[in-house]
Each structure stands twice: as C-alpha cells, then as structure tokens.
Amino acid sequence: MTTPNTERRRFTRIDFDARTELQQGDHIYEVTLIDISFNGILIKSARPLNLSLGDEAFATIHIQGDSLSIRTPVSLTHKHEDEYGFLIENLDLDSLTLLRRLVELNLGEPSLLERELDHLFTTETD
Template identity: 70%
Template sequence: MTTPDIERRRFTRISFDADTELKYQDQSWNVSLIDISFNGILIKSEQPLALNIGDEVEAVIHLLGDDIAIRTPATLAHNRDQEYGFLIENLDLDSLTLLRRLVELNLGDEGLLERELDHFFDDGSAS
C-alpha cells in the first residue's frame, strides 16, 4: 500500500466473519463478509453477482442470527474476480450503533474510534 492510499483511507477496515445477505430487486445472495468499516463493506461471492457499478443493494450483516443485524443500503463501488466493494450509505441509528460497537471492540483505541466517527459524520455518511 502506498502512502497516498494510507492518507486517503480514513476508516479502518475490520476483518469480520458474519452471515451476510445482499438483496437487489427480486434477488438475494448469501455472501461472505471479508471486512467492514464505517465507509463500506467488502464481500466475496461464490457465484458472480448480476450487479453493475453504482447499483444499490440492501446489505444485511447478521451479528446474532436474524435478531441483531446491521442493515444498510450499499452501493457497488468496485469488483474484482468475485470480491465486491460496497459503499455504505444512510445507516439507521440501530445499525450505526451496532457498527460503532463492532469497530470499538476491534480497534481497542477510543481515540482512533472517535477520529473515525468524526470523519464519518463530517462526510455526511450518517444521513
């Protein structure tokens, strides 16, 4: 990773394994979550997904079965092979709270968490 990439990345990626589902129009795919941040998710699919850059899906990341899940609209930003990167948009308060706790537990650094939350809210991502 080059220095410009490090400077550009304002959100720490958290490697996390959780049952994840993508919903698009009348389709639904079970996929593997590779990592998550306040900015987006990276997933891997065993089958090619019928999606184009810019398509918006609903991502459901199951933390504890169906009862506790991060649910968010996400826009496909890039794909390579069978890995797909999505930007997270418009998190609801419950999902934001769950994501905040997940990041907090994995970062272990309150200062870093607060910096990431400042970037998140400055970008208007929490609308």
C-alpha cells in the same frame, strides 16, 4: 471531492465473519463478508453477482443470529473477480450503534474510534 481510495484510508477495515445477505430487487444473494468499516463493506461471492458499478442493493449482516443485524442500503463501487466493494449509504440508528460497537471492540482505543466517527460525520456533511 474524495475518491474511494482516499475514503478507504480514513476508515479502519474490520475483518469480520458474519452471515451476510445482499438483496437487489427480487434477488437475494448469500455472500461472505470479508471486512466492514463505517464507509463500506467488502464481500466475496461464490457465484457472479449481476451488478454493475453504481448499482444499489441492501445488505444485511447478521451479528448475532437473526436477533442483531446491521441493515443498510449500499452501492457497488468496485469489483474484482469474486470480490465486491460497496459504499454504505445510510445507516439507521440501530445499525450505526451496532457498527460503532463492533469497530470500538476491534480498535481497542477510544481516540481511534472518535477519529473515525469524526471522519464519518465530516464526510456525510460535505
């Protein structure tokens, strides 16, 4: 079984500034995206979020206005002060394609992208 620290090392975190919303039930929080990887997201919130470890939510990361968005279920894995780390649960094909392109552009080397995708699909099937 892998731990969040082990997972963090397998996936490159991409610093990315995009309008991000986190929805849990009827609550929608406007948050700041700090970074994103194939494994999860790290956000910052100006106000405390009423979430406990393991709580599930839905994240929307607006890549290009409202026309291109990564939309994914997430679960809270850690929090420290005003920062919250979430595990990405299940990306749909469109969101996975957008995230793949974002990582690809930031890594700049196809072999690194292939390694990350290998880890992603190996982790999902374990």
